[in-house]
Amino acid sequence: MPVRDFTADDLEGVLALTRAEGWPSYAADPARALRALTAPGIATVVAEDDGIVIGFATAGSDGEIQAYLINIAVAQTHRGKGIGKALIVALFARTDAGRMDLVSTEGADAFYRSFPHRTLPGFRIFDADPRKIHH
Numbered sequence: 001m002p003v004r005d006f007t008a009d010d011l012e013g014v015l016a017l018t019r020a021e022g023w024p025s026y027a028a029d030p031a032r033a034l035r036a037l038t039a040p041g042i043a044t045v046v047a048e049d050d051g052i053v054i055g056f057a058t059a060g061s062d063g064e065i066q067a068y069l070i071n072i073a074v075a076q077t078h079r080g081k082g083i084g085k086a087l088i089v090a091l092f093a094r095t096d097a098g099r100m101d102l103v104s105t106e107g108a109d110a111f112y113r114s115f116p117h118r119t120l121p122g123f124r125i126f127d128a129d130p131r132k133i134h135h
């Protein structure tokens with residue numbers, strides 16, 4: 001399954017994947033999502049099957065040492081075929097970082113454990129009460 005750089009033409013496909021996961025932030029404002037996926041320092045890659053976007057991953061990086069995985073999703077119909085792994089490998093290549101940190105939901109633990117890794121305690125902090133703002 002080819003993995004390549006995201007382009008604006010992939011936006012609808014990526015939004016469909018985020019909607020399927022019940023993630024509101026991207027689909028709520030597609031123009032904002034496009035800016036987020038293509039911002040300076042951000043690498044976004046997609047996997048395609050027959051012209052359909054069936055996976056995407058996006059990471060931020062300092063370009064030297066440290067990357068942060070922002071999001072990854074593979075269509076339910078295409079899971080367990082190595083696509084998620086290929087997306088992460090592509091992000092490592094594009095971010096030029098040797099390590100990638102992330103916050104994870106429990107459902108994806110087995111996926112992240114399949115990579116060389118350390119587990120560390122983590123936090124997600126907000127600039128305001130998260131119940132009062134839309135992230």
Ligand SMILES: CC(C)(COP(=O)(O)OP(=O)(O)OC[C@H]1O[C@@H](n2cnc3c(N)ncnc32)[C@H](O)[C@@H]1OP(=O)(O)O)[C@@H](O)C(=O)NCCC(=O)NCCS
Binds near residue numbers: 083
């Ligand atoms: C997590 C996700 C991206 C994995 O994508 P995928 O294409 O199915 O993963 P891969 O097929 O590349 O799997 C890579 C490895 O992880 C393992 N793995 C992936 N999902 C697994 C699961 N649910 N249970 C056990 N192992 C799993 C695979 O066995 C494989 O191991 P191997 O390399 O030793 O063979 C995909 O399940 C997904 O989109 N989930 C919903 C969205 C989500 O949770 N995103 C992460 C938010 S933190």
